[in-house]
Amino acid sequence: MSEPIIKIENVNKWFGDFQVLKDINLDVSAKQKIVVCGPSGSGKSTLIRCINRLEEHQKGTIVVDGTELSENTKNIEQVRAEVGMVFQQFNLFPHLSILDNCTLAPIWVKKMPKKEAQDLAMKQLEQVQIADQANKFPGQLSGGQQQRSAIARALCMQPKIMLFDEPTSALDPEMIKEVLDAMVNLAKGGMTMIVVTHEMGFAKEVADEVIFMDEGMIVEKAETKEFFANPKSDRTKLFLSQIL
Amino acid sequence: MSSLQLIKSNKQNFYYFLYLGLFLFSISILDVSLNAFLKLNITSFLPDILSIFLPLIIGFIGLNFIRTEYSGIKSLDLINKNINTNNFNSILTLLIIFAIIKATPPSLSWMIFDANISGDTKEACTGTGACWTYVKVWLRRFMYGMYPNDLHWRINLAFILVIALGFFGYFLRDNLKKYLALYYVIIYPIIAFLVIYYLISGGSFGLVWVETGAWGGLSLTFIVSFFCLIFCFPLGMVLALGRRSSLPMIRYISIGYIEFWRGVPLITVLFMSSVMFPMFLPEDFFMDKLVRVIIAITLFEGAYCAEVIRGGLQALPRGQYDAAKSLGMGYWKMHIFVILPQALKLVIPGICNTFLALVKDTPLIFVVGLAELAGMLALAKTNPKWLGFAMEGYVFAAIIFWIICYAMSKYSYNLEAKYKTER
Numbered sequence: 001m002s003e004p005i006i007k008i009e010n011v012n013k014w015f016g017d018f019q020v021l022k023d024i025n026l027d028v029s030a031k032q033k034i035v036v037c038g039p040s041g042s043g044k045s046t047l048i049r050c051i052n053r054l055e056e057h058q059k060g061t062i063v064v065d066g067t068e069l070s071e072n073t074k075n076i077e078q079v080r081a082e083v084g085m086v087f088q089q090f091n092l093f094p095h096l097s098i099l100d101n102c103t104l105a106p107i108w109v110k111k112m113p114k115k116e117a118q119d120l121a122m123k124q125l126e127q128v129q130i131a132d133q134a135n136k137f138p139g140q141l142s143g144g145q146q147q148r149s150a151i152a153r154a155l156c157m158q159p160k161i162m163l164f165d166e167p168t169s170a171l172d173p174e175m176i177k178e179v180l181d182a183m184v185n186l187a188k189g190g191m192t193m194i195v196v197t198h199e200m201g202f203a204k205e206v207a208d209e210v211i212f213m214d215e216g217m218i219v220e221k222a223e224t225k226e227f228f229a230n231p232k233s234d235r236t237k238l239f240l241s242q243i244l
Numbered sequence: 245m246s247s248l249q250l251i252k253s254n255k256q257n258f259y260y261f262l263y264l265g266l267f268l269f270s271i272s273i274l275d276v277s278l279n280a281f282l283k284l285n286i287t288s289f290l291p292d293i294l295s296i297f298l299p300l301i302i303g304f305i306g307l308n309f310i311r312t313e314y315s316g317i318k319s320l321d322l323i324n325k326n327i328n329t330n331n332f333n334s335i336l337t338l339l340i341i342f343a344i345i346k347a348t349p350p351s352l353s354w355m356i357f358d359a360n361i362s363g364d365t366k367e368a369c370t371g372t373g374a375c376w377t378y379v380k381v382w383l384r385r386f387m388y389g390m391y392p393n394d395l396h397w398r399i400n401l402a403f404i405l406v407i408a409l410g411f412f413g414y415f416l417r418d419n420l421k422k423y424l425a426l427y428y429v430i431i432y433p434i435i436a437f438l439v440i441y442y443l444i445s446g447g448s449f450g451l452v453w454v455e456t457g458a459w460g461g462l463s464l465t466f467i468v469s470f471f472c473l474i475f476c477f478p479l480g481m482v483l484a485l486g487r488r489s490s491l492p493m494i495r496y497i498s499i500g501y502i503e504f505w506r507g508v509p510l511i512t513v514l515f516m517s518s519v520m521f522p523m524f525l526p527e528d529f530f531m532d533k534l535v536r537v538i539i540a541i542t543l544f545e546g547a548y549c550a551e552v553i554r555g556g557l558q559a560l561p562r563g564q565y566d567a568a569k570s571l572g573m574g575y576w577k578m579h580i581f582v583i584l585p586q587a588l589k590l591v592i593p594g595i596c597n598t599f600l601a602l603v604k605d606t607p608l609i610f611v612v613g614l615a616e617l618a619g620m621l622a623l624a625k626t627n628p629k630w631l632g633f634a635m636e637g638y639v640f641a642a643i644i645f646w647i648i649c650y651a652m653s654k655y656s657y658n659l660e661a662k663y664k665t666e667r
Contacts, residue, residue: 081572091567
């Protein structure tokens with residue numbers, strides 16, 4: 001295996017007295033797809049938010065593509081430009097059209113010429129099949145369309161890694177599929193992905209590895225087939241029996 | 245009250261009741277109107293006590309007849325739903341209508357029918373109503389203060405220029421639009437200041453110097469409000485961001501500043517600016533009184549603006565910050581492109597509120613000897629030739645202030661509608 005693109009070593013994090021992450025170790029190599037699952041409050045969202053430092057970890061090291069996350073804001077911004085993120089609540093900018101949502105960061109962060117940024121944005125929007133909505137505002141779109149726009153927006157920064165924080169949890173059941181399809185396409189394109197989700201069908205289809213977290217610890221980490229066929233710990237078995 | 249429901253319309257005779265009710269209601273309004281406008285009491289043959297209450301009783305019965313659950317007639321349903329929901333409500337409605345009718349004739353006759361406007365001296369005012377002659381004679385003073393009469397064109401020209409420059413942004417070409425904020429926040433105030441300084445103050449280009457003590461009236465209200473408004477907004481923005489900064493130093497300075505200026509009354513601030521402040525300055529350093537006052541009000545109102553803007557910043561969901569950060573935007577890019585445009589949109593009503601208060605606070609500068617509109621009134625009413633017309637002056641000033649403030653709030657509604665986006 002090549003040098004991992006994300007290296008997480010002994011990471012600990014506290015919210016006040018409450019320890020959310022306990023000695024997390026995780027290596028992700030390029031083009032790997034990892035699904036993180038677990039009950040709510042188990043620290044899975046916090047973990048992936050630590051990877052682009054939306055949350056600070058207090059102990060341990062996180063190295064993303066050769067850059068260690070520390071107080072250095074220059075490093076952090078550099079890492080964030082390389083790591084795309086999709087949120088549960090979409091978090092599109094409601095005052096900008098979908099196209100402007102997609103071009104804002106490339107123009108101002110990557111200093112891309114406007115024309116080029118727009119072409120790139122249209123290409124990404126086509127990929128998620130909402131190019132015809134480009135001039136609408138987020139409030140005029142359905143949840144599924146908004147989430148696909150959010151994926152396109154993250155992709156416009158041409159990231160090396162994509163983080164998904166429960167991307168389908170806030171959607172109507174009918175719209176989940178269209179978002180998952182977009183994610184499957186992305187996975188087939190060879191993107192490095194870390195996905196927090198409860199969609200086990202998606203996990204089975206695209207994930208190389210599945211991680212099960214509980215109470216801030218990684219309880220089980222196994223290849224996808226292995227994970228679903230022979231879960232080792234009792235906690236995982238219990239979780240899978242409830243969710244499948 | 246339920247006994248009153250005995251005579252109630254049903255589907256068959258609904259229209260009879262509707263017409264009868266409307267008729268009775270109109271009669272009661274007519275009676276009060278005749279009484280108020282023509283001093284005619286058509287029910288004078290009745291005992292006094294009944295004569296007074298008759299319109300109320302008739303109107304009450306009328307409204308009671310009109311009241312139905314749902315008629316399908318739009319305006320009728322609107323009335324029933326809003327001003328005629330129950331007996332108590334209908335009585336209140338009638339009393340308010342009567343009060344308005346009763347109050348109209350005296351105020352109209354004071355303001356218009358019995359008022360005087362001709363002539364140029366106090367003696368011309370012979371009527372029992374308002375003496376608008378007073379306002380007419382003093383109008384120039386109310387508008388321009390003690391500014392020399394033959395130089396008023398300079399003030400007019402300066403204002404026209406400043407307004408024209410304000411509209412300049414609308415005609416900018418599209419590729420220059422991104423500099424719009426820069427223009428309005430930095431360039432425009434500087435140009436406006438220069439225009440007002442050179443035109444109204446004079447002293448160069450062959451214009452006679454007029455010291456700021458002579459400025460006054462409505463034009464001074466405009467000058468003070470204008471500069472305070474455009475300067476206090478950016479100041480408030482900086483302070484609001486500072487108060488939410490993660491750097492303790494900046495945060496505590498902002499909090500300290502805001503709490504200090506919000507804690508002192510404006511009138512003391514103005515006193516300080518004119519009496520105390522010069523003592524701390526070096527002997528040869530001179531700063532104009534008007535400039536000091538403008539700075540004082542700006543610093544004061546900036547603190548209020550800051551808190552209003554902070555409210556908008558706090559109303560934004562955390563996800564917006566997360567999304568902007570996750571795209572690699574730094575602090576300034578995030579705030580300029582994502583946070584502030586949304587937050588400022590949310591606080592338009594609050595900012596408008598603060599600005600209206602600011603405009604209405606400007607009369608306080610009278611305490612340091614600057615007489616804007618209300619200040620000129622205070623001076624004019626003590627003029628021995630024109631004693632006893634304070635009322636007219638204050639009504640006049642109230643109307644002017646109301647027009648200014650109403651225009652401002654209308655403008656803010658427009659802005660709200662213009663920048664409204666669905667969340």
